[in-house]
Amino acid sequence: MTGDPPPAPAHPLGTRLGYLLKHAQAQLAEASARALEPYGVDGRELAVLAVLAADTEPVAAPLSQSDAAHRLGVDRTTMVALVDALEGKGLVERQRSAQDRRRNAVRLTPAGHDLRRRAEAARQEMERHFLAPLPAEDAAAFVRALQTLALPRPSKA
Amino acid sequence: MTGDPPPAPAHPLGTRLGYLLKHAQAQLAEASARALEPYGVDGRELAVLAVLAADTEPVAAPLSQSDAAHRLGVDRTTMVALVDALEGKGLVERQRSAQDRRRNAVRLTPAGHDLRRRAEAARQEMERHFLAPLPAEDAAAFVRALQTLALPRPSKA
DNA sequence: TATTGTTATACTCTATAACTATA
DNA sequence: TATAGTTATAGAGTATAACAATA
Numbered sequence: 001m002t003g004d005p006p007p008a009p010a011h012p013l014g015t016r017l018g019y020l021l022k023h024a025q026a027q028l029a030e031a032s033a034r035a036l037e038p039y040g041v042d043g044r045e046l047a048v049l050a051v052l053a054a055d056t057e058p059v060a061a062p063l064s065q066s067d068a069a070h071r072l073g074v075d076r077t078t079m080v081a082l083v084d085a086l087e088g089k090g091l092v093e094r095q096r097s098a099q100d101r102r103r104n105a106v107r108l109t110p111a112g113h114d115l116r117r118r119a120e121a122a123r124q125e126m127e128r129h130f131l132a133p134l135p136a137e138d139a140a141a142f143v144r145a146l147q148t149l150a151l152p153r154p155s156k157a
Numbered sequence: 158m159t160g161d162p163p164p165a166p167a168h169p170l171g172t173r174l175g176y177l178l179k180h181a182q183a184q185l186a187e188a189s190a191r192a193l194e195p196y197g198v199d200g201r202e203l204a205v206l207a208v209l210a211a212d213t214e215p216v217a218a219p220l221s222q223s224d225a226a227h228r229l230g231v232d233r234t235t236m237v238a239l240v241d242a243l244e245g246k247g248l249v250e251r252q253r254s255a256q257d258r259r260r261n262a263v264r265l266t267p268a269g270h271d272l273r274r275r276a277e278a279a280r281q282e283m284e285r286h287f288l289a290p291l292p293a294e295d296a297a298a299f300v301r302a303l304q305t306l307a308l309p310r311p312s313k314a
Numbered sequence: 315t316a317t318t319g320t321t322a323t324a325c326t327c328t329a330t331a332a333c334t335a336t337a
Numbered sequence: 338t339a340t341a342g343t344t345a346t347a348g349a350g351t352a353t354a355a356c357a358a359t360a
Contacts, residue, residue: 018182
């Protein structure tokens, strides 16, 4: 009557979403650190460069630190240190806005544009490798599911 | 010739695995905190109770702090504070092992067993709700993919 | 010598509060 | 009054180093 017990999970915590997400992130963070190490930036710094590049390419007004912080989902006080680091590496420049002198226009330098392109390619390659244990369709479905779960949900409207 | 530009991603970072995993975890952490708040434990503490319960139910020797730390994937110094907290809440007991007096046998108290059962039910319900935006099959596939990606890979053998 | 539990310490990431200069 | 940038500070989480007790 008592059926076979379910195959004891090799990892007793392997069914807990919290544990799985935490460790998936840890694995990715390690791979990301390795992949970006030659470029002298970490994942968060590269994300800042990406955000700046995305809204700088047209003739549109460059982003302020607050703008960038908002798009990145971090506090504006966190962005200060981030921009400090990137500026110290010569990848971005601060410039007081003429229209509103409270704001710092943050722009990619030519070196910043160049590094961003190369580091982004490395990141994409790293992500491909990270997802490689999954069949291509599963990998795509995984990313879609993550987007559904991670991006703001309209439920609490 | 130039086809329509790809629908600008509402989130410019919504295709970055690092960003998605980080935010998915943040969403889950929030939901977890809410769900477990009535029980007075957080997700990590509940995971400790689960690990202890899994290996205590048979007559097997109870786990030491090191054992528990290893199964949880945390440092043994981290486990000290975790057991301190759980002991302070009356959910576990430390007992010097008679066979090896260096080791602390950590056991669930009756209150610990009871709370673990109830809090685990709440956690499972929380996870169901968290995954609810996904069709059932996608949710199952997502968890399987996470297991593949999060649990140790034999690649570096 | 090696291991367990422990403490002290330090480091990362990030948020809050308060200040300044501008608006 | 409100906002942008900045600084100082504090908290969470976790790791490393060193020590005592035990093997």
